[in-house]
Amino acid sequence: MAREIGDVILDLQNISLRFGGVKALTDISFDVREHEIRAIIGPNGAGKSSMLNVINGVYHPQEGTIVFRGQERREMEPHMAASQGIARTFQNIALFKGMTVLDNIMTGRNLMMKTNFLHHAMFWGPAQREEIEHRKKVEEVIDFLEIQNIRKTPVGRLPYGLQKRVELARALAAEPSLLLLDEPMAGMNVEEKQDMCRFVLDVNDQFGTTIVLIEHDMGVVMDISDRVVVLDYGKKIGDGPPDEVKNDPKVIEAYLGTSH
Amino acid sequence: MSDQTGQTVPAAGLDTFPRLLMHHAKVRPNRPAMREKEYGIWQTYTWAEVAENVRAIACGLAQLGFKRGDRLAIIGDNRPRLYWSVAACQVLGGIPVMLYQDAVAEEMAYVLQDAEIKFAVVEDQEQVDKMLEIHDQVPFLEHVVYDDPRGMRHYTQTLLMGLDELQEMGRIHDRNQSDFIESEIAKGATDDISIMLYTSGTTGKPKGVCQTHGAFIAAAQGGTQFDKLTDQEDILSYLPMAWVGDHLFSFAQAMVAGFTINCPESGETVMTDLREIGPTYYFAPPRVFENLLTQVMIRMEDAGWFKRAIFSHFMKVARRCGAEILDGKPVSFADRLQYQLGSLLVYGPLKNVLGMSRIRVAYTAGAAIGPDLFRFYRSIGINLKQLYGQTETCAYVCLQPDGEIKLDSVGKPAPFVEVKLADNGEILVKGPMLLKAYYKRPGATAESINEDGYFMTGDAGFFDEDGHLKIIDRAKDVGKLNDGSMFAPNYIENKLKFFQHIKEAVAFGNGRDFVTAFINIDLEAVGNWAERKGLAYSGYTDLAQQGTVYDLIREGIEQVNVDLAADPMMSASQIRRFLILHKELDADDGELTRTRKVRRNFISERYKVLIDALYGGADSQYIETEVKYEDGRTGKIAATLRIQDVKTFSPQAARKAA
Numbered sequence: 001m002a003r004e005i006g007d008v009i010l011d012l013q014n015i016s017l018r019f020g021g022v023k024a025l026t027d028i029s030f031d032v033r034e035h036e037i038r039a040i041i042g043p044n045g046a047g048k049s050s051m052l053n054v055i056n057g058v059y060h061p062q063e064g065t066i067v068f069r070g071q072e073r074r075e076m077e078p079h080m081a082a083s084q085g086i087a088r089t090f091q092n093i094a095l096f097k098g099m100t101v102l103d104n105i106m107t108g109r110n111l112m113m114k115t116n117f118l119h120h121a122m123f124w125g126p127a128q129r130e131e132i133e134h135r136k137k138v139e140e141v142i143d144f145l146e147i148q149n150i151r152k153t154p155v156g157r158l159p160y161g162l163q164k165r166v167e168l169a170r171a172l173a174a175e176p177s178l179l180l181l182d183e184p185m186a187g188m189n190v191e192e193k194q195d196m197c198r199f200v201l202d203v204n205d206q207f208g209t210t211i212v213l214i215e216h217d218m219g220v221v222m223d224i225s226d227r228v229v230v231l232d233y234g235k236k237i238g239d240g241p242p243d244e245v246k247n248d249p250k251v252i253e254a255y256l257g258t259s260h
Numbered sequence: 261m262s263d264q265t266g267q268t269v270p271a272a273g274l275d276t277f278p279r280l281l282m283h284h285a286k287v288r289p290n291r292p293a294m295r296e297k298e299y300g301i302w303q304t305y306t307w308a309e310v311a312e313n314v315r316a317i318a319c320g321l322a323q324l325g326f327k328r329g330d331r332l333a334i335i336g337d338n339r340p341r342l343y344w345s346v347a348a349c350q351v352l353g354g355i356p357v358m359l360y361q362d363a364v365a366e367e368m369a370y371v372l373q374d375a376e377i378k379f380a381v382v383e384d385q386e387q388v389d390k391m392l393e394i395h396d397q398v399p400f401l402e403h404v405v406y407d408d409p410r411g412m413r414h415y416t417q418t419l420l421m422g423l424d425e426l427q428e429m430g431r432i433h434d435r436n437q438s439d440f441i442e443s444e445i446a447k448g449a450t451d452d453i454s455i456m457l458y459t460s461g462t463t464g465k466p467k468g469v470c471q472t473h474g475a476f477i478a479a480a481q482g483g484t485q486f487d488k489l490t491d492q493e494d495i496l497s498y499l500p501m502a503w504v505g506d507h508l509f510s511f512a513q514a515m516v517a518g519f520t521i522n523c524p525e526s527g528e529t530v531m532t533d534l535r536e537i538g539p540t541y542y543f544a545p546p547r548v549f550e551n552l553l554t555q556v557m558i559r560m561e562d563a564g565w566f567k568r569a570i571f572s573h574f575m576k577v578a579r580r581c582g583a584e585i586l587d588g589k590p591v592s593f594a595d596r597l598q599y600q601l602g603s604l605l606v607y608g609p610l611k612n613v614l615g616m617s618r619i620r621v622a623y624t625a626g627a628a629i630g631p632d633l634f635r636f637y638r639s640i641g642i643n644l645k646q647l648y649g650q651t652e653t654c655a656y657v658c659l660q661p662d663g664e665i666k667l668d669s670v671g672k673p674a675p676f677v678e679v680k681l682a683d684n685g686e687i688l689v690k691g692p693m694l695l696k697a698y699y700k701r702p703g704a705t706a707e708s709i710n711e712d713g714y715f716m717t718g719d720a721g722f723f724d725e726d727g728h729l730k731i732i733d734r735a736k737d738v739g740k741l742n743d744g745s746m747f748a749p750n751y752i753e754n755k756l757k758f759f760q761h762i763k764e765a766v767a768f769g770n771g772r773d774f775v776t777a778f779i780n781i782d783l784e785a786v787g788n789w790a791e792r793k794g795l796a797y798s799g800y801t802d803l804a805q806q807g808t809v810y811d812l813i814r815e816g817i818e819q820v821n822v823d824l825a826a827d828p829m830m831s832a833s834q835i836r837r838f839l840i841l842h843k844e845l846d847a848d849d850g851e852l853t854r855t856r857k858v859r860r861n862f863i864s865e866r867y868k869v870l871i872d873a874l875y876g877g878a879d880s881q882y883i884e885t886e887v888k889y890e891d892g893r894t895g896k897i898a899a900t901l902r903i904q905d906v907k908t909f910s911p912q913a914a915r916k917a918a
Contacts, residue, residue, distance in 0.1 A: 139299035149528035151300065202411060 005226065006034030009210060010055065010178065015064035017050055017234075024050045025061065026234045032178070037204055037211045039221045039242075042231035043254065048214040049091060051231065052180050055212065056081040056088055068178075082111055087176035089167040091183045091214075097156035101166050104155055105141060108173030109134045141172045144206075145199060161192035165199070172203065179203065181213040185220055193217065197224055222246060230254070275450035276473040278314075278351040280515045282445065285311035288518055291491060294340045297525040297533060305340060307518070313341070313427065315441050317348035320430030321379065322440070324403050324421075328353035328447070331375045331456065335359045335368070335390075336383025338497040338523045341407045341423055343511060345381040346501075350454055350473075352444055354379075357456045357468070358502035361387065369394040371458055375468055375699060377401055381423065384408040388420065395419065450474040456699060457504050457651050468699030469504075469651045478692035479654035480512035482675035486659055487621045493519035493541045494618070498530045504651040505625070509543050512654070534615035542622040546629040549644070552614055553636060574602035575639075582607075582639030587663045607640040616642050623647050625655075628754070631667045638665065646670050648731060652708065652715055653677075654693040658729045669728035679729060680714060685746055686735035687721045688714035720748060722829045737860075739770030745832035747775065749860065752833055755823060759816040760785045764845050766858050767835070768871060774836040776874040778867070779813055780844050786812070801899050804840045810904055813840060817906045825909040834908040837874050839881075841867075842899035848888050870901065879903050 010032040017025040025047045032038045040048045053059040055066070057076035065072055068084065087108070095104050113134065119127035142148055145165055150158060155166055164184060171179055184200065185193045201224055203209050215221050221228060222242040230238035230245055232254040238245045245251055274280050284293065289308035296303050305313070326332070332349040334356050336342050349356045357375045359368055361383065368390055372380075378400050382388055384407065391404045406412065407423045434441065454473040458466040483489070497510035510521045519541070524533040531552075560571055581595040591599075611617045622637070622644045629646065637644040643662065648670035649655035657679065660671030673679040677691040694715050698704045709715050720735040732738070732751035739747045747769040756765040756777065764780035783800055786809060790797055797803040821834040845851040851863055864871060866885075873881035884898040 136299065139301070143299055146526070148300070148525045149532070152532075205413065 005036045008032065009034045009069055010212075011067040012055070013065045013067070015051075015054060015061045015066070017047075017054060017059055017061045023234050024059075025054070025231075028064075028231070028234075028236045030229050030236065030239055032210060032212055035204070035208050035210055036226040037200070037213065037224055039225035039228045040212065040214045040231065041216070041218075041221055041228060045233075046231040047234040048231055049182055050234075052088065052182055052212065052214060056086050056180060079111070082174065085175070085177035086180065087171040087174040087178075088180035089164070089171050089182060089184060091186065093160075093163050093167055095155045095163060095167055095170065098154055100152050100154055101147060101158070101169075102138065102142075102151050104166055105138045105169045105173045106134065108170040109137065111174065137175070138173050141169050144172070144202070145169050161188050161195075164188070164192075164196065168196075168199065168203075172207075172209075175207075176209060178210045178212065181211060181215075183214050183216065185215060185217055193220060200224060275477065276350070276445070276448040276452070277347060277454060277477070277512075277515050278445045278448060280477070281307075281311055281314060281347055281351075284515070284518045288491060291518065292520045293514070293518075294343065294521050294523065295537075296340050296523040297529070297536075300525075302522075302536070310340075310344060310347075314344045314347045314351060315434050316427040316430035317341075317344055317423070318351040318430065318441060318444070319433040319437075320426035320428075321348060321354075322352055322444075323429055323433055324379065324426070326352055326354060326379055330354045330379060331357050331377050333357045333359055333372060333375070333377045333380035334382075334501065335380065335387045336361050336407065336501070337527065338499075338501055338506070338510065339383055339407055340523055342381065342383060342501060343497075343521070345405075345423075346455070346511060350448070351441060353448055353452060355453050355456050355470070357458075358507065359458070360500050360502045362500075365390040365393045369397045371466065371468075372398040372401060374466075375456060379403045379405070381405045382407070385411040388412065388415065392417065392419075448473070450477070451696070453696060455507060457502060457507065459651050467701055467704055470696045470699055471654060471693075472696050475693045475696070476508065476512040476654050477516060478676055479508060479656035479674075480516040482656060482677070482693075483508070483513055483659070484517045486661070486675055487541075489513065489517045489519065489541060489621075491518035493517065493620075494537055494539045495519065495521050495541045495543075496524065496530070496534055496537055496539045497521045498524050498527075498533075499543065499545075504649075504655040505543060508655045509541075531615070535613070536615075538615055538618040540618045540620045542616070542619050544622070544624060545626040546624050546633065549624060549629070549637060550633055553633060556610065556613070571606055574598075574606040577602050578607065578639035579635070582641060583635060583665070586638055586641055586643060587665060603641065610640060611642065619643065621645065623659075625649070625670075631758075634667055648729065650717060652695040653689055653691070653717075656693050657687075657689050657717075660728075664726070664728070666724075666726075666728055669724060669730045671729065672727055673729070681722060682716075682735075684735060685720035685722060685732070685738050685748070687717045687719050687729070687731070689717060690714045720746075722746070724827065724829075741769055741775070741832055742771065742773050743832060746829060747833055748830075751830070752777070752820070752824070752835070753858070755820045756817065759819075761789065761812060762816060764852075764858070766845075766860065766863055768864065768874070769833065772875060775833050776871070777817070777835050777838045778863070778870070779817075779838055779840045781809065781813065781840060783844070800844060801842045801897060804842060805899065805902060807902075810840065810902060813838070814904060814906055821906060821908055825911050828911060831909075831911045835906050836908060837903060837905050839870060839874065839901050839903045841870075842883065842901055843885060843887060843897050846887070848890070873901075873903055 008031045013029050015025055015028045040051055042048050050059060054061050057078045057080060113130060142151060147165060150162060155163060185196050197220055200211060204211055225242060227240060228242050228245045229236060230251045237254055238248045238251040274283050284307040290306050292304045293307040293310040294305045332354050334342055334345055346356045357377060359371055380391060382391060382404060388404060388406050395401060403421060404419050405421050405423050405426050409422050451472045451474055453470045454476055455471050456468045458468050495509060497506060499506045514521050522537045524530045560568060577598045581591045581599055584591050585599055619642055622642055624644060625647045645660040645665060648658040656674055657677055658670045658672060659674045680688045682688055690713055718735050719731050720733045720738040721729050721731045723729055732748040737750055741747050749767040752767040753765040756762050761782055762779055763782035766778040767775055769775035781804055786803060790803060803809060817835050817838055824830045824834050851859060853859060870881055870883060880900050880902050882900045884896055886894055886896055888894050
């Protein structure tokens, strides 16, 4: 295997998140290592999405620390996370429905554009050169995810499974080192799921991207992830390799046992 | 480059494909030879670049131990590097063997065994996986070279090698031994086998058809002269590389005329790529033309009333005079003016949407194209033509000449081709484009080429008065009437089935005095018609025996008779008597094959009484037939069927009417 799991790049320590009196996350600690695929699972309302939102700075936990690449932070904004190489996709697709696939993916590179608004408005000189550079990167992503045929199609016209893939493309366009995927296979049929699994593995393999994903489909999680965190009612009840987690009685009781 | 435009290649000394390639690299080094859309942009390879790449692949293959006469399997979509591999293999005096990329591994195993393949160049991971899957069935397979390394990082099999690597290896070799390629090309001869294409094998196992350089070059030269193709043409290469037509258009003709081939980005983007390239020379099976038309019609239905009105008006104009204008026939000034206006408002934009603005010549073949469809494309000014040929004849026997287009003929014999009819009407073909042999099947080769050197196509046909060939049937189905004239049941049945009210027809006449027919009405079409007429009926059997329905069908058959009468070869085949069957012919009852072909012998035994009645002169006949229902039970349908006479026409009268 070309990809070797490296050092811890993201370390979450004793994270607690409250919305008023509701405890979304209670005292959760886990880490993510370089190049691994890390799954977060748990029943509905367990706090999985909240966890992702904490990682990329949408929510600010009341307690706990987050160490990303050796840098400790408590308060962080999403754009800072993005500029540090964290990209994500959303549970309910967040794309510009009226824009083409190509334009949507181009937005993934916005953060890297250096020329100013005026240059872009005139599309002149450096702005034009820059746009061409970025377009090249975007085309590589399009090729990678095999969506050449819908390049110029407005996103709103695409079926759900493809929209999910476009979202992944947009995230990949930012060339992230850490990719957060919020239920990338939700609502897909078996074939679409298989495709998506292959793409997730390929991304991880080819670009060495570290991936944190939330997923309900146990088969998918057990197949593709290196380590799994299990949450229930905002608490961590299990953590380890898929096989270990699968056989953990606490996990079975909370999740696998009841719902499967 | 201006001094090289508009000319076809002189034949002297350029008698193999590698020589042609090197010629183009010298004469038009900077003209685009190939384009491929990659990363959203059309990448161009000039003839010089193509030649350089082919050299590198050839040297690389030679280093792997590829010898003269070895076979190289090539599997994948239309990619420039796969076309280069074909050329590289030919440079080394090898035989490229083209496989259909969508075949399953099992089918590939058969061809790889049959052709004793040691080397394969494949497109991507998908094809590599198939090769690995069948490797133990084809132990002599030693090297699999892949074009696209994607997803293959963890493949460690020693069998595999990337094409990039191979080319790199080849380039070093080419630098060190720069005369190697030239000496290999010099060893080639025009009657060496240049390619092996497998027949589809609908009857028995696929057979490898071996074609020589000379054969394909002759076919390509004939075609380019016939349609005056130059090095300025653009063609979209999207049909399977293993199909003879693609090899003729995208490889042989491109090599002969020096024009540009364009490879689409992927199978799903063909339509977009077609629009972007705007080819000048185009081939598609009828199905593709039909899909395009359907898409246009659906979009037109969504347009506003004003646009729809303009569209339908000018389509009427086009139907009236479009095809005539294209053929250069006299058309009234008013129509010409209207057509000009139509070009501006409708046909021009429409052609642009279809990606056909620049088309000079378009061909279709492979299946019968519906007359309406054919007329539509011609009427909006697209020079769509038909051709006829097989794998064994480099897809090159007959072509429709410009300005002499007939719906139901496949045109005149192409340059260098001699077409002759056997006594039973079978089409016999002779010319430089005939196959050299079926690979390792001397028996099959001897069977298909007669002692005078004619290839027996197995199709029956005849020449009309203008010397155009009409294909009518498979030769084995063609019989004779008692007066000795030809009887082609399929031809007649197809004509009948063009009527929307007739679903199925069975014609009889072999060894009889005249032709008769069983008819199946189309329950839906005739049912609608009956509803509009206020006709009451209880079911198929009842509707089929109504007098007015018989009148309706008889009118249709009379039309067919007019058609048949106009044709001296066919006028004896006019249908004299017919009946409408009391039940629909069904595959469950063994009357049709699963692909809905009529099982003639079975039907004539099962309905012997009806046939006797048709020829006996009775005007009705009682019949009882056992039928199988879908749940397996059997039942009986009984009815007394009417039999009616149909008017026939003298050839002269028919010609006036037509």
